[in-house]
Amino acid sequence: MSKASIHLTNKIESFFEEIGELSYFASRFFKELFSRPFEIKELLRQCYNMGNRSLLLVGVTGFILGLVFTLQSRPTLMQFGAESWMPNMVSISIVREIGPVIISLICAGKIGSGMGAELGSMRVTEQIDAMEVSGTNPFKYLVVTRILAATLMLPLLIVFGDAVALLGSAIVENLKGEVSFLLYFNQVAKALSYSDIIPATIKSIFFGFAIGVVGTYKGYNCKKGTVGVGEASNAAVVYTSMLLFIIDFIAVFIADIFFEV
Amino acid sequence: MDISKNTLPVLKIENLKKSFGDNHVLNGFSLELYKGENLVIMGKSGSGKSVMVKCLMGLMQHDSGTIEIMGNKISQLSQNELNSLRTQVGFLFQGSALYDSMTVRENLEFPLRTHPERLQQKEVLVEEALENVGLKHTVDLMPDELSGGMKRRVALARAIILKPKIIIYDEPTTGLDPITSKEIIQLMSDIQQKYGTSSLIITHDIDCARVIANRIILLIDGINYVEGDFVQLSKSIDKKIQAFFK
Numbered sequence A: 001m002s003k004a005s006i007h008l009t010n011k012i013e014s015f016f017e018e019i020g021e022l023s024y025f026a027s028r029f030f031k032e033l034f035s036r037p038f039e040i041k042e043l044l045r046q047c048y049n050m051g052n053r054s055l056l057l058v059g060v061t062g063f064i065l066g067l068v069f070t071l072q073s074r075p076t077l078m079q080f081g082a083e084s085w086m087p088n089m090v091s092i093s094i095v096r097e098i099g100p101v102i103i104s105l106i107c108a109g110k111i112g113s114g115m116g117a118e119l120g121s122m123r124v125t126e127q128i129d130a131m132e133v134s135g136t137n138p139f140k141y142l143v144v145t146r147i148l149a150a151t152l153m154l155p156l157l158i159v160f161g162d163a164v165a166l167l168g169s170a171i172v173e174n175l176k177g178e179v180s181f182l183l184y185f186n187q188v189a190k191a192l193s194y195s196d197i198i199p200a201t202i203k204s205i206f207f208g209f210a211i212g213v214v215g216t217y218k219g220y221n222c223k224k225g226t227v228g229v230g231e232a233s234n235a236a237v238v239y240t241s242m243l244l245f246i247i248d249f250i251a252v253f254i255a256d257i258f259f260e261v
Numbered sequence B: 001m002d003i004s005k006n007t008l009p010v011l012k013i014e015n016l017k018k019s020f021g022d023n024h025v026l027n028g029f030s031l032e033l034y035k036g037e038n039l040v041i042m043g044k045s046g047s048g049k050s051v052m053v054k055c056l057m058g059l060m061q062h063d064s065g066t067i068e069i070m071g072n073k074i075s076q077l078s079q080n081e082l083n084s085l086r087t088q089v090g091f092l093f094q095g096s097a098l099y100d101s102m103t104v105r106e107n108l109e110f111p112l113r114t115h116p117e118r119l120q121q122k123e124v125l126v127e128e129a130l131e132n133v134g135l136k137h138t139v140d141l142m143p144d145e146l147s148g149g150m151k152r153r154v155a156l157a158r159a160i161i162l163k164p165k166i167i168i169y170d171e172p173t174t175g176l177d178p179i180t181s182k183e184i185i186q187l188m189s190d191i192q193q194k195y196g197t198s199s200l201i202i203t204h205d206i207d208c209a210r211v212i213a214n215r216i217i218l219l220i221d222g223i224n225y226v227e228g229d230f231v232q233l234s235k236s237i238d239k240k241i242q243a244f245f246k
């Protein structure tokens, strides 16, 4: 075999190895999730930290997203004389797709890389070993709480981000199209149905889980040295982002079957 | 110090082997640690000292050999049994390994989490442990506000907070200046006197070995190459042994 093909097979092999290890890691999460002790205090602390640290970022991103999206779609809709459809179009595309995906990507950068770096440096400086010898299960204390916190917090952050995005959009409509806020949000409420909200929420739970699992997996299994920490945090973002799109694709596929319009 | 070898060892390693791929780090290492004893393990950097203690604490799986802590073979213990055994062994990590998102107080309280009965008197225990290392005033500081020597001492306080019967020190003086090293060594022997612990000390600091060792084992080529007290070993004519005592 040529050098290049050996290199390629090695790459593919290690890719599947990685998938296997990641699945094992995720299954260990479920196993340890339901066994005592439940680290409730640490879980709440993680939830608070994640929410608190990402709130501003998600808010700003959401706001700009709604603003820009509306500004750019206006001319096209106006050509068809369909400006009155603006709230419908914006709310459906944001709640169904753009909101969850963009906000999850932002959180993959913020939360996922944070987990990779934090757990990575704890691994490298032997803090995880120190926990283990002091009789605390580090997987439960560090990993389970973080994955769970991300799974719980991401849907909330997405709801918040969606709301701010719609607010941004309403402001544009209010200034440019002289649509009152009341009218705008009335129309949004009419436009959105359960078949928009339920799949989006389920999807965002999976997004949160993916961010948590990949971030903690990369950090927890970090290689020695400071280079390892950088790699862990970087890989957490890259792999999570890719995984988010894959989950999104699957989710849209399934939602299409169940919520056929 | 009188160490009676008639009693059972508190810690026993027999024929320990561990490899990473082709890198055969330990090739049948053995040791016995007796009650009240200070046993020093010396070896070059990369000779497998840290690997040996990690196997000992169950942080790393060994390939073969047996490890007994206070009469319990660790490979036969369940996770819970292992955890409760571990709390009888204090461990000072090479790089201190303080939790850097927690204050000194929270660091010291962490090992108490799994001991509800001692959690009630945690204030007293934290104070006592910090007093032992002379750092009572640092209780509300974060680890990154401490110097290297102070970190080492806080880590030592954390290692002794549950009053363990055995303490394992992984290079307690590495990276410290000679004066701070002396202080740490002094602390180690104070603690040993006060609580009657048995200590396993990993080091390549010859001064540390001279002061504290009752017995020295040299880890060379993955085995316990030679064993004896400081004076005996320093008179040896074997080149490999001499290298340590120059």
Ligand SMILES: Nc1ncnc2c1ncn2[C@@H]1O[C@H](COP(=O)(O)OP(=O)(O)OP(=O)(O)O)[C@@H](O)[C@H]1O
Pocket: B020, B023, B025, B043, B044, B045, B046, B047, B048, B049, B050, B051, B052, B094, B204
């Ligand atoms: N997790 C690991 N994976 C692969 N090899 C390892 C691992 N840990 C240690 N090694 C190898 O084992 C050997 C011994 O390492 P160890 O850390 O025990 O050395 P040491 O005697 O403690 O040295 P030092 O005095 O520098 O701390 C080294 O060759 C190292 O490369």
Ligand SMILES: [Mg+2]
Pocket: B049, B050, B051, B094, B170, B171
């Ligand atoms: Mg070492």
